[in-house]
Amino acid sequence: MGELGNVSSIRTAMEKNQYLLKSQYALNIVEAKCKIIDEEMRMKYGREITRSITQRIKTPESIYAKLVRKNLQTDFKTACDKLNDLLGVRVVCLFVDDVYELAKLLKQQKDVKIIKEKDYIAAPKKNGYMSLHLIIEIPIYFDENCEKKRVEIQIRTATMDCWSVLDYQLCYKKNMADTAGIMEKLKRHSDTIAAIDREMLTIRNEIEKI
Amino acid sequence: MGELGNVSSIRTAMEKNQYLLKSQYALNIVEAKCKIIDEEMRMKYGREITRSITQRIKTPESIYAKLVRKNLQTDFKTACDKLNDLLGVRVVCLFVDDVYELAKLLKQQKDVKIIKEKDYIAAPKKNGYMSLHLIIEIPIYFDENCEKKRVEIQIRTATMDCWSVLDYQLCYKKNMADTAGIMEKLKRHSDTIAAIDREMLTIRNEIEKI
Amino acid sequence: MGELGNVSSIRTAMEKNQYLLKSQYALNIVEAKCKIIDEEMRMKYGREITRSITQRIKTPESIYAKLVRKNLQTDFKTACDKLNDLLGVRVVCLFVDDVYELAKLLKQQKDVKIIKEKDYIAAPKKNGYMSLHLIIEIPIYFDENCEKKRVEIQIRTATMDCWSVLDYQLCYKKNMADTAGIMEKLKRHSDTIAAIDREMLTIRNEIEKI
Amino acid sequence: MGELGNVSSIRTAMEKNQYLLKSQYALNIVEAKCKIIDEEMRMKYGREITRSITQRIKTPESIYAKLVRKNLQTDFKTACDKLNDLLGVRVVCLFVDDVYELAKLLKQQKDVKIIKEKDYIAAPKKNGYMSLHLIIEIPIYFDENCEKKRVEIQIRTATMDCWSVLDYQLCYKKNMADTAGIMEKLKRHSDTIAAIDREMLTIRNEIEKI
Numbered sequence: 127m128g129e130l131g132n133v134s135s136i137r138t139a140m141e142k143n144q145y146l147l148k149s150q151y152a153l154n155i156v157e158a159k160c161k162i163i164d165e166e167m168r169m170k171y172g173r174e175i176t177r178s179i180t181q182r183i184k185t186p187e188s189i190y191a192k193l194v195r196k197n198l199q200t201d202f203k204t205a206c207d208k209l210n211d212l213l214g215v216r217v218v219c220l221f222v223d224d225v226y227e228l229a230k231l232l233k234q235q236k237d238v239k240i241i242k243e244k245d246y247i248a249a250p251k252k253n254g255y256m257s258l259h260l261i262i263e264i265p266i267y268f269d270e271n272c273e274k275k276r277v278e279i280q281i282r283t284a285t286m287d288c289w290s291v292l293d294y295q296l297c298y299k300k301n302m303a304d305t306a307g308i309m310e311k312l313k314r315h316s317d318t319i320a321a322i323d324r325e326m327l328t329i330r331n332e333i334e335k336i
Numbered sequence: 337m338g339e340l341g342n343v344s345s346i347r348t349a350m351e352k353n354q355y356l357l358k359s360q361y362a363l364n365i366v367e368a369k370c371k372i373i374d375e376e377m378r379m380k381y382g383r384e385i386t387r388s389i390t391q392r393i394k395t396p397e398s399i400y401a402k403l404v405r406k407n408l409q410t411d412f413k414t415a416c417d418k419l420n421d422l423l424g425v426r427v428v429c430l431f432v433d434d435v436y437e438l439a440k441l442l443k444q445q446k447d448v449k450i451i452k453e454k455d456y457i458a459a460p461k462k463n464g465y466m467s468l469h470l471i472i473e474i475p476i477y478f479d480e481n482c483e484k485k486r487v488e489i490q491i492r493t494a495t496m497d498c499w500s501v502l503d504y505q506l507c508y509k510k511n512m513a514d515t516a517g518i519m520e521k522l523k524r525h526s527d528t529i530a531a532i533d534r535e536m537l538t539i540r541n542e543i544e545k546i
Numbered sequence: 547m548g549e550l551g552n553v554s555s556i557r558t559a560m561e562k563n564q565y566l567l568k569s570q571y572a573l574n575i576v577e578a579k580c581k582i583i584d585e586e587m588r589m590k591y592g593r594e595i596t597r598s599i600t601q602r603i604k605t606p607e608s609i610y611a612k613l614v615r616k617n618l619q620t621d622f623k624t625a626c627d628k629l630n631d632l633l634g635v636r637v638v639c640l641f642v643d644d645v646y647e648l649a650k651l652l653k654q655q656k657d658v659k660i661i662k663e664k665d666y667i668a669a670p671k672k673n674g675y676m677s678l679h680l681i682i683e684i685p686i687y688f689d690e691n692c693e694k695k696r697v698e699i700q701i702r703t704a705t706m707d708c709w710s711v712l713d714y715q716l717c718y719k720k721n722m723a724d725t726a727g728i729m730e731k732l733k734r735h736s737d738t739i740a741a742i743d744r745e746m747l748t749i750r751n752e753i754e755k756i
Numbered sequence: 757m758g759e760l761g762n763v764s765s766i767r768t769a770m771e772k773n774q775y776l777l778k779s780q781y782a783l784n785i786v787e788a789k790c791k792i793i794d795e796e797m798r799m800k801y802g803r804e805i806t807r808s809i810t811q812r813i814k815t816p817e818s819i820y821a822k823l824v825r826k827n828l829q830t831d832f833k834t835a836c837d838k839l840n841d842l843l844g845v846r847v848v849c850l851f852v853d854d855v856y857e858l859a860k861l862l863k864q865q866k867d868v869k870i871i872k873e874k875d876y877i878a879a880p881k882k883n884g885y886m887s888l889h890l891i892i893e894i895p896i897y898f899d900e901n902c903e904k905k906r907v908e909i910q911i912r913t914a915t916m917d918c919w920s921v922l923d924y925q926l927c928y929k930k931n932m933a934d935t936a937g938i939m940e941k942l943k944r945h946s947d948t949i950a951a952i953d954r955e956m957l958t959i960r961n962e963i964e965k966i
Contacts, residue, residue: 147375151368158361162478165357173925177917178808220921237477267447268372285952287807288914291850292956295803295963308962315955322915322952325945329922332938336929383715387707388598430711494708495742497597501640502749505593509756518752525745532705532742535735536712542728543715567795571788578781582898585777657897687867688792 132200137186139202144268146183149213152266152275153181156215159238160279163231167224175228177218177284184212210242210261211278218287221330222247222323225258225281232260232279239263241276247286253309254316255293257282285319285326342410347396349412354478356393359423362476362485363391366425369448370489373441377434385438387428387494394422420452420471421488428497431540432457432533435468435491442470442489449473451486457496463519464526465503467492495529495536552620557606559622564688566603569633572686572695573601576635579658580699583651587644595648597638597704604632630662630681631698638707641750642667642743645678645701652680652699659683661696667706673729674736675713677702705739705746762830767816769832774898776813779843782896782905783811786845789868790909793861797854805858807848807914814842840872840891841908848917851960852877852953855888855911862890862909869893871906877916883939884946885923887912915949915956 140146160179167175184192189209193200198208205212219225225247233240242261250256260279265272282290292312296305350356370389377385394402399419403410408418415422429435435457443450452471460466470489475482492500502522509515560566580599587595604612609629613620618628625632639645645667653660662681670676680699685692702710712732716725770776790809797805814822819839823830828838835842849855855877863870872891880886890909895902912920922942929935 144372144375147372151372154364154368158364159478162354162357162361165354166479174921220918231479234480235477236480236482267445268369269376269441270444270446272446284914284918288850288956291804292959292963295960305966308959308966311959311962315959318952318955322948325948326918326922329938329941329945330925332941333922333925333929336935336938384711430708494704498640498704498746501594502746502753505750505753509753515756518749518756521749521752525749528742528745532738535738536708539712539728539731539735540715542731543712546725546728564792564795567792571792574784574788578784579898582774582777582781585774586899651899654900655897656900656902687865688789689796689861690864690866692866 133186133190136189136200136202136205140186148266148268148273149183149275151268152264152277153183153213153215155264155266156213156262156277156279157181159232159235160215160217160228163228166231167227174220175224177220179215179217181213181215184209184214210276213275213277215277215279216287217279217281218284219281220284221327222283223327225283229258229260229279229281232262237264239274247282250316250320252313253293254313255290256286256316256320257290283323283326285322289316289319343396343400346399346410346412346415350396358476358478358483359393359485361478362474362487363393363423363425365474365476366472366487366489367391369442369445370425370427370438373438376441377437384430385434387430389425389427391423391425394419394424420486423485423487425487425489427489427491428494429491430494431537432493433537435493439468439470439489439491442472447474449484457492460526460530462523463503464523465500466496466526466530467500493533493536495532499526499529553606553610556609556620556622556625560606568686568688568693569603569695571688572684572697573603573633573635575684575686576682576697576699577601579652579655580635580637580648583648586651587647594640595644597640599635599637601633601635604629604634630696633695633697635697635699637699637701638704639701640704641747642703643747645703649678649680649699649701652682657684659694667702670736670740672733673713674733675710676706676736676740677710703743703746705742709736709739763816763820766819766830766832766835770816778896778898778903779813779905781898782894782907783813783843783845785894785896786892786907786909787811789862789865790845790847790858793858796861797857804850805854807850809845809847811843811845814839814844840906843905843907845907845909847909847911848914849911850914851957852913853957855913859888859890859909859911862892867894869904877912880946880950882943883923884943885920886916886946886950887920913953913956915952919946919949 157179160176164176164179189202189205189212190200192209193205196208198204217228219228232238239262240260241263242259244259247256247258258281260281261276262279263274263276266275289312292315296308296312367389370386374386374389399412399415399422400410402419403415406418408414427438429438442448449472450470451473452469454469457466457468468491470491471486472489473484473486476485499522502525506515506518506522577599580596584596584599609622609625609632610620612629613625616628618624637648639648652658659682660680661683662679664679667676667678678701680701681696682699683694683696686695709732712735716728716732787809790806794806794809819832819835819842820830822839823835826838828834847858849858862868869892870890871893872889874889877886877888888911890911891906892909893904893906896905919942922945926935926938926942
């Protein structure tokens with residue numbers, strides 16, 4: 127056995143039982159919900175709310191790596207039971223107050239069950255990561271059955287989204303001894319980003335008062 | 337008042353209350369359901385099932401014309417109450433038996449309520465029109481509410497679909513006196529089409545026996 | 547070595563030098579050309595011209611199988627030199643006269659070079675296959691360079707397109723001894739299809755005269 | 757005459773001669789070029805280059821407003837002659853050095869003719885607006901003819917892109933007396949944004965050195 131064997135057995139499992147098609151279906155529903163809220167808020171405030179709404183199904187490689195990192199058994203069944211982010215939707219807003227209003231409107235919907243909520247904007251991760259995370263569950267109807275599908279929704283501002291690109295690059299560096307200095311910079315950069323977002327909000331509010 | 341006034345007041349009504357966005361959402365769900373069934377059947381039989389799955393929201397012009405034809409009041413509220421085909425999905429299959437199996441699998445789904453079913457394949461319309469029509473209702477969740485959305489699903493073979501193009505062209509001709517002869521031909525053409533579809537099925541069944 | 551080895555070395559070669567992205571680019575240009583002609587003709591005749599325009603990049607499996615069938619060396623370089631259908635666009639028209647007019651308008655374009663033309667409608671293949679095939683070459687600009695890309699365009703009616711599905715199914719049957727009877731039926735079915743298309747045309751012309 | 761009359765006569769002119777379809781074609785080619793460069797750079801540097809590539813055809817309303825602002829005659833012919841941004845592609849990069857490299861690779865392409873280049877990053881507009889603008893011309897082949905199509909390409913970082921949203925909001929405020937204070941803040945905010953982009957670059961370069 128070995129890494130490749132496991133990645134490829136996860137891939138094989140994902141190709142069965144219409145996993146991909148059903149996941150796509152669930153993601154499309156969540157994306158549609160976000161778009162409807164986006165339009166609702168756009169009408170209400172007369173300005174742009176989101177910059178992009180994207181979706182992804184976690185790849186076999188990425189599932190395998192996460193299972194290893196979490197010391198879990200490296201099979202797809204375990205992934206389905208234990209990982210909350212197999213299906214993900216990312217919403218990038220322009221202003222930080224919109225992040226919270228969009229989340230609130232999503233949580234109100236009757237077929238959306240909130241499994242977990244983490245506010246990494248109010249309390250950023252140690253490395254500086256900021257984002258609002260919702261793990262939700264929605265019912266999806268196929269055949270005669272109804273399946274519950276869990277989806278992780280990350281809502282953040284465009285500037286937070288820029289920061290996360292640097293963090294992602296750093297993740298792929300092995301030589302951890304050398305990264306301490308950079309991690310410190312990245313953390314401070316995250317504080318600057320938060321300040322930028324507050325400034326954006328202040329200016330926007332002043333413009334709206336004119 | 338007059339025709340234009342009414343068409344444009346229907347258009348205005350359609351632009352309110354996120355009618356278009358919510359309708360799009362409902363159509364996407366129905367289209368996704370059809371695609372999942374398509375894949376299921378493709379796996380089961382090892383061959384192509386549908387040639388295309390398309391959707392449309394009825395235009396204000398077309399709504400107005402239908403209300404007039406049916407002697408109904410020409411406003412959008414009446415259209416929503418009385419017309420079943422404001423939202424439509426068309427599924428074009430290759431073989432006539434697949435039309436029925438696809439419909440059966442759709443009807444089994446727990447969130448799909450069948451409002452009406454018309455089998456214009458077993459009993460074509462007088463002019464020769466063939467198609468299986470399902471009017472369904474599905475629940476769509478927005479905000480804190482759940483709306484029922486009615487969708488007309490037309491399922492037919494690719495050859496029936498070709499026939500309907502001629503019929504559609506004829507509809508737009510006013511001079512009805514001259515159309516009698518053509519209507520007769522169109523009706524006979526529809527019989528030939530039905531024969532073609534039976535032949536398609538026979539040959540396919542023989543191929544599958546090899 | 548062996549079949550899998552070759553398929554996978556073809557796949558590897560296809561992932562290099564931006565083959566897929568550049569091929570996509572070429573296909574999009576050809577598809578756009580077809581759509582513009584479609585609209586032009588739709589305006590001119592006031593009716594629908596095409597039912598669908600699709601594109602595909604030939605898969606490694608399919609390339610390998612064709613090279614074997616043609617007794618050629620089974621590597622990607624040979625495929626690029628000898629096969630004309632690595633990139634394909636299929637245009638499905640409703641009426642057979644539109645097939646020819648669309649082809650004519652495509653051939654007139656200054657950046658389209660015709661490499662080969664085969665009229666399998668006037669002279670169907672032995673098995674009954676009908677379609678108009680154009681092999682064209684168009685210049686695609688990347689970097690500082692210009693590459694010539696060959697694309698096979700198949701133009702046919704929707705009824706011919708239905709026939710080809712049966713033929714495709716038959717292709718995958720190995721037991722050729724048993725297929726003789728069916729091939730005969732398929733050939734006769736192709737004649738019926740041609741008759742249907744002529745009838746479509748006749749009725750359409752009569753409708754247009756009203 | 758009057759505003760509405762002119763907007764609608766511009767709209768009518770845009771619906772003729774396949775202006776929309778041909779413009780779409782030109783935009784798709786430019787977008788494809790940007791995507792190929794994006795992939796090329798992504799391979800070379802092993803990291804994400806662009807965050808989004810979008811396109812738009814200027815609306816009749818927006819064309820009319822711009823003609824008025826520039827004191828030009830308000831018809832579509834004048835717009836085609838005098839305005840360079842009827843067709844626009846916007847490329848949002850993550851890092852400011854990528855903005856310049858992407859532009860360089862685009863300018864090298866043999867079928868791209870550079871009409872004008874404005875570097876509003878090196879020298880921001882008075883209000884703080886930052887972006888690299890290229891006006892290019894590409895040949896598009898239709899029928900027997902070849903048309904030159906002008907496209908404005910705006911290349912900027914994601915943070916610059918955020919800034920522009922505020923600026924856009926301010927544009928729609930009439931009461932200019934009150935905007936002076938805000939414009940000052942917006943200008944300073946633009947300086948902060950430029951500093952953020954430099955910091956992003958510094959951190960990225962340090963990460964890449966590990």
